[in-house]
Amino acid sequence: MRRGQTTNAEQVVLERRQIAVQTAQGKSLALAGREAEISGQSYYRWRTECGGLKLDQARKTNDLERESAGLRRLVA
Known part of the structure; x- marks a missing residue:
């Protein structure tokens, strides 16, 4: 996600899951987050x-x- 971009709960869950999979495969959290x-x-x-x-x-x-x-x- 780029800076300032709005996210919804669905996107958050998908991104968190993707990062969790990458960290389980041995990548560091910093590297997975950067990608x-x-x-x-x-x-x-x-x-x-x-x-x-x-x-x-x-x-x-x-x-x-x-x-x-x-x-x-x-x-309103």
């Missing part, structure tokens, strides 16, 4: 925020966030 264009700080923050989310849970979260945003626009 995915993610800083170590972002990775650890995502791990804290979305620790145990699975992909289907992340999709549901995104759907609920979109619905909530739409409802806020209607009310």
Whole structure:
């Protein structure tokens, strides 16, 4: 992810999974993060925020966030 790029929970789960696979294969976290264009700080923050989310849970979260945003626009 490039600096300043917005992410959703689904992207976070996929990126975290990709980095976890690479570190399990022996790559360092710094190298795996660099290849995915993610800083170590972002990775650890995502791990804290979305620790145990699975992909289907992340999709549901995104759907609920979109619905909530739409409802806020209607009310405003």
